[in-house]
Amino acid sequence: MHCKGFSIIGGGVMGLSIAYQLLKQQQQVTIFHTPKSTTASLAAGGMLGAQNEFHAPSPLYPIALESRALHPVIAQELYDLTQLQIDWLPTSLIKVATSQQAVPQLKNQFHFLASQDATSIDWLDGQQTRQLEPFLHDEIAASVHIHQDYQVNARKLMTALWQAVKQLGATIIEDEVLAFEHHQKKITHVHTTTTRYAIEHVVVATGAFTTALLSSLALRCPMHAVKGECVMVKSDKPLKHTIFTTDGYYLVPKCHQQILIGATSYPFQQDDIVTVSGVQRLLSKAMAIMPALKDAHILDSWCGVRPQTMDGLPIMGASPYINLSLCTGHYRNGILLSAITGQLFSQYLLGDKTAKQRLEPFQFARFSS
Ligand SMILES: Cc1cc2nc3c(=O)[nH]c(=O)nc-3n(C[C@H](O)[C@H](O)[C@H](O)COP(=O)(O)OP(=O)(O)OC[C@H]3O[C@@H](n4cnc5c(N)ncnc54)[C@H](O)[C@@H]3O)c2cc1C
Structure with missing residues (x-):
């Protein structure tokens, strides 16, 4: 089996937000997803605590503010597309x-x-x-x-995102990815419990489950x-x-x-x-x-x-494998950050230089220096 375009592993709020933005850009998207009882996105309080969560300057702070402002826009877009409400509520x-x-x-x-x-x-x-x-x-x-630290209903956001990506034509493969096959530094295939898929570009958005998955590539994810x-x-x-x-x-x-x-x-x-x-x-x-x-x-x-990294910042960007990108580690703020992450990460995947620059502080490579 061959997956054209972008293959996203993980159907949490990160994987779905990236998929949604890529699909809006007419990209081909496959989502590999296996339901897990501890999926963070289904457990979240839904707070958009962009100021609440910060006590000192951080490269994440301006991004969090931007994401908070983007949520009502995404809520309206999702409603227009799916007729589903995500209960964005201005309860400060x-x-x-x-x-x-x-x-x-x-x-x-x-x-x-x-x-x-x-x-x-x-x-x-x-x-x-x-x-x-x-x-x-x-x-x-x-x-x-x-x-202005408002809220959404995280489960309703997830339902609306799933509905949106299906309507926009994503291919959904309900199976767990167990391993990767690679030639030198390029991923060629992913293996699920039943099938081997050839892939072009793969995004790992598996939240707290990322460490186990990346260990099959001998990549140590400090999370x-x-x-x-x-x-x-x-x-x-x-x-x-x-x-x-x-x-x-x-x-x-x-x-x-x-x-x-x-x-x-x-x-x-x-x-x-x-x-x-x-x-x-x-x-x-x-x-x-x-x-x-x-x-x-x-x-x-x-x-x-919750997926927490060693330095508390998410991992968003390239990996040592040329066609494998990482988007994980959003810890207590993944619902808040999902709106901007979907936008920035999809622009980055499509080669946008500004998006790449803005994601620079969140590179996986920071852990190897
Ligand atoms: C109790 C609690 C309260 C929270 N409250 C808030 C809040 O109020 N506001 C906020 O902004 N954030 C909150 N968060 C944090 C937020 O929920 C997370 O940061 C965010 O959901 C992470 O999203 P994710 O997509 O990275 O991971 P997840 O939501 O965990 O999704 C990862 C998905 O990948 C799938 N998967 C994993 N491995 C594989 C594999 N090998 N193959 C296929 N699929 C796979 C899993 O089934 C899972 O569904 C809270 C979290 C918790 C636990």
């Missing part, structure tokens, strides 16, 4: 210090964000925070209101899985903003009175078990932020594995 984010001890850390982040754009954030004391969100705990000492669990509840006490604590827990208000509670963090774990202790931690963190959640109904719980 409040980052809270749950105790006095956490205030200095939050203040430092506030100063950094204000040095970049003072108009997009506000510093609030505890009382001002509770004026915005009356059900928050009395002990919340201070917060930063980030006006590990970070398992995270979430719980969904339904509450008649409304929340209008995403609430994010300085220690990384969050409440994200979804449609139909639902609130997503996230997320635990277990480095080097990649099983698909939601544990009692994980759920207990999430619920007690949630009630410490918003005591009224004690009466909420538990609807669902799940987990996924």
